[in-house]
Amino acid sequence: MARLEELHPSLRKWVEGYSWRKAEFAQVAQAPDPAAARLALISSAGFVLPDMTPFRKWRLGGDDSFRRLPSSLDSSTLINTHRSEAFDHEALDRDPELGLPLSLLKELQEEGLLGSLHETVYSFMGSITRPGRLVRSRAPELAAELRGADVDLALLVPV
Numbered sequence: 794m795a796r797l798e799e800l801h802p803s804l805r806k807w808v809e810g811y812s813w814r815k816a817e818f819a820q821v822a823q824a825p826d827p828a829a830a831r832l833a834l835i836s837s838a839g840f841v842l843p844d845m846t847p848f849r850k851w852r853l854g855g856d857d858s859f860r861r862l863p864s865s866l867d868s869s870t871l872i873n874t875h876r877s878e879a880f881d882h883e884a885l886d887r888d889p890e891l892g893l894p895l896s897l898l899k900e901l902q903e904e905g906l907l908g909s910l911h912e913t914v915y916s917f918m919g920s921i922t923r924p925g926r927l928v929r930s931r932a933p934e935l936a937a938e939l940r941g942a943d944v945d946l947a948l949l950v951p952v
Contacts, residue, residue, distance in 0.1 A: 797809075800879060801878070804878060804879060808879075811922070814924070824946070825945045825946060827901075827906060827907050827908065827946065828905060828906055828907065828908055829908045830907070830908045830909075830945035830946045831908055831909045831910075831911055831942075831943055831944050831945050831946070832898065832907055832908070832909070832910055832911060832944070832945070832946045832947065832948060833911040833913070833914075833915065833939050833942070833944045833946070833947045833948070834864070834893065834894075834895065834898060834910070834911070834914045834915070834947075834948050834950070835914075835915040835916075835917065835935075835947055835948065835949045835950070836892050836893045836914070836915070836916050836917065836949075836950040836952065837875075837892075837916075837917045837918065837919035837949070837950070837951050837952050838873065838875055838885060838889070838891075838892030838893060838916065838919065838950070838952040839873060839874045839875035839876065839916065839917070839918040839919060839952070840860070840862070840871040840872065840873060840874070840889060840892065840893055840916045841860055841862075841871070841872050841874055841916065842860075842862060842866065842870060842871065842872070843870060843872060845860055847872070847874040848860075848874045848875075848876070848918040850874065850876035850918075851876075853923070854921065854922050854923025854925075854926070855876070855918060855920055855921030855922050855923060855924075855927075856876075856918040856921075857917075857918075857921055857924075857926040857927040857930070857931050858917075858918075858931065859915050859916060859917045859931060859935065860915070860916040861913050861914075861915060862893075862913070862914040862915070862916055863912065863913065863914070864895060864910050864911065864912050864913065864914050865912070866895070866914070868889040868890050868893060868895060868896070869889070871889040871893065873885055873886050873889070873892075874918070875918065875919055875920065875952060876918060876919075876920050877919055877920035879920070880952075885952065892950055892952045893914060893916070893950065894950065895910075895914065898910050898948070908945075911939075911942055911944050913942075915935060917931075919951065919952045
């Protein structure tokens with residue numbers, strides 16, 4: 794992540810004037826043992842597969858939609874459609890596993906440290922500056938889907 798002084802002046806001015814929100818989190822019961830858990834991977838890297846509609850980079854407030862990707866995908870086929878100019882995309886383009894660490898999770902599963910990986914990976918667009926739509930509609934939609942799939946844990950990889 795860039796430091797404030799490294800940002801382009803127009804982006805720095807926007808960040809300094811942004812109305813940040815405070816999130817309230819509910820208490821969670823005892824977390825399950827990862828070695829016996831079913832885990833879902835969620836990334837805000839804005840990845841899509843070649844046959845998918847890209848995220849809408851210029852939607853006011855950010856694109857709050859998400860894409861369902863198979864966990865069996867070849868990470869070299871991922872396309873980075875993240876809209877933020879606040880970081881250098883070169884490393885993410887070169888190694889998509891930085892934003893979607895499927896190989897690492899599969900290794901953990903093979904080593905018995907992770908029970909199973911949900912067959913669907915979820916890709917969101919990062920840099921959602923107006924998260925209201927996301928909080929009101931997309932987050933509950935995804936939560937219901939994960940509950941229905943008997944997912945015990947979710948790993949969010951923020952980008």
